[in-house]
Amino acid sequence: MTYNETEILIKKYLNGETTAEEEKLLAREVAREDVPDDWKVIAGMLGELTVDEALFDQMMAERKTKPRIVRLWPWVAAACVAALLIVFLGPPREETVSQPQIAKVECESHSDIQVEETEIKAVEVKATEPKEQDTGQSAVNPQQTRKKKHKASVSRRIAKEDQEAPALRPVEERDAIPYEDPQIQFAVQARTLRERGNRVIQRVSINGLPSNNYQLNDL
Amino acid sequence: MTQEEFEHIAPALRELMLSVGRSFFGNDDDAEDVAQEGLVALLRFIDRMESGVRHDALAIRVAKHCCMDMVRKRKSSPILALQASKGRAVSGKMHGDVAPPGCDTGASPHEHLEAKELYEAVNEAVKHLKPSERRLFEMRQIEGLELDDIVKQTNIAKPSIKSIVSAARKKVFAEIKERLRT
Structure with missing residues (x-):
């Protein structure tokens, strides 16, 4: 309210024409600091009840219009702690095998031979006929000549086995043999792998294929 | 009561x-x-x-x-x-030690004394009113009753209540100003 408006309201008050709401409004104005002396007298006449009621209503109105600041971080922190507690303190999951898992697949074709073929092919042995060499050279490298002969024999054998090996077919569901116990499944698979590995080793050692360790080859 | x-x-x-x-x-x-x-x-x-x-x-x-x-x-x-x-x-306390409204209790002693003097001047001026004037003055100032409520309680016509209240307020206002001037 402006100064003039307050003065008009004071005159209305002294004439007994103000309502309760107008008197509360007047009380808010005259109760401020640094007001004229006449206004202080009016404040005294209005009385502490009227002035305090006006201030009370003003404060309550300001609280309603003031936006409430809601802090979310305590709730987020509590939710994180609760989630962590549930994860770490919750009961362990019981792993139940609802369906028997597929343990191995037996194909009609010989899978061992397939594995050995890939092993041998990775070496890249080329079947070559021993060429006629000078007597001087053959005398100098008899070892190399023997190695070449071995390679040629191995490659012939592989080619023969390729012809003999039946055609591969894709794995079907009927090939699957389910296992009831996962431990037995694992043991069987491990044994199978071991056996394959032993066969590969035997094959390599029988055929005398050179290894990657060239120092051992000379021994 | x-x-x-x-x-x-x-x-x-x-x-x-x-x-x-x-x-x-x-x-x-x-x-x-x-x-x-x-x-x-x-x-x-x-x-x-x-x-x-x-x-x-x-x-x-x-x-x-x-x-x-x-x-x-x-x-x-x-x-x-x-x-x-x-x-x-x-x-x-509602009266006595408590400073009247409009005066912050954190104010200086001079301001506090001024407020207390004003408070006492108002009480003295109200005491000097006629009984009918004082009753209506207090009904409006202390009890906060509207004119209609005062009419119901006192069976006095509204214009009369207005004039009585007006006279009371002007008297109190003048007396307080006189008291504070001296």
């Missing part, structure tokens, strides 16, 4: 004051303080309170005054504010 009549209506008035205090402070401890201070203040007005009349409006005004009084005291005294935050009761 007699003390027995006041004791009869005190529980209902206390509930009103509790609700006012709870809505303002938001906790029951401070609301209990408001209700306690309010009942004590109303007890001082018992002589002026008429029997057979509802004093709900007066009780609410007194409760609001007690709330503001507590706020002023906490502002002036950090210790009281700390005690209030811990839920302890804050005692105070």
Whole structure:
């Protein structure tokens, strides 16, 4: 309210024409600091009840219009702690095998031979006929000549086995043999792998294929 | 109103004051303080309170005054504010030691003295009014009754009430100005 408006309201008050709401409004104005002396007298006449009621209503109105600041971080922190507690303190999951898992697949074709073929092919042995060499050279490298002969024999054998090996077919569901116990499944698979590995080793050692360790080859 | 009549209506008035205090402070401890201070203040007005009349409006005004009084005291005294935050009761009086409204209790002693002088001048000027003028003046100023309510209670016509109240206020205003000038 402006100064003039307050003065008009004071005159209305002294004439007994103000309502309760107008008197509360007047009380808010005259109760401020640094007001004229006449206004202080009016404040005294209005009385502490009227002035305090006006201030009370003003404060309550300001609280309603003031936006409430809601802090979310305590709730987020509590939710994180609760989630962590549930994860770490919750009961362990019981792993139940609802369906028997597929343990191995037996194909009609010989899978061992397939594995050995890939092993041998990775070496890249080329079947070559021993060429006629000078007597001087053959005398100098008899070892190399023997190695070449071995390679040629191995490659012939592989080619023969390729012809003999039946055609591969894709794995079907009927090939699957389910296992009831996962431990037995694992043991069987491990044994199978071991056996394959032993066969590969035997094959390599029988055929005398050179290894990657060239120092051992000379021994 | 007699003390027995006041004791009869005190529980209902206390509930009103509790609700006012709870809505303002938001906790029951401070609301209990408001209700306690309010009942004590109303007890001082018992002589002026008429029997057979509802004093709900007066009780609410007194409760609001007690709330503001507590706020002023906490502002002036950090210790009281700390005690209030811990839920302890804050005692105070409606009259006497409490500075009148419009004067912050944190004000200088001179301002506090000025406010007290004004307060006493108003009381003295009201005492010098005629009984009819004083009654209507207090009904408007203290009880906060509207003209219609005063008409119902006094059976006086509204224009008459207006003129009587106007005359009373002008007298009080002039006397206070004279008193403060001297």
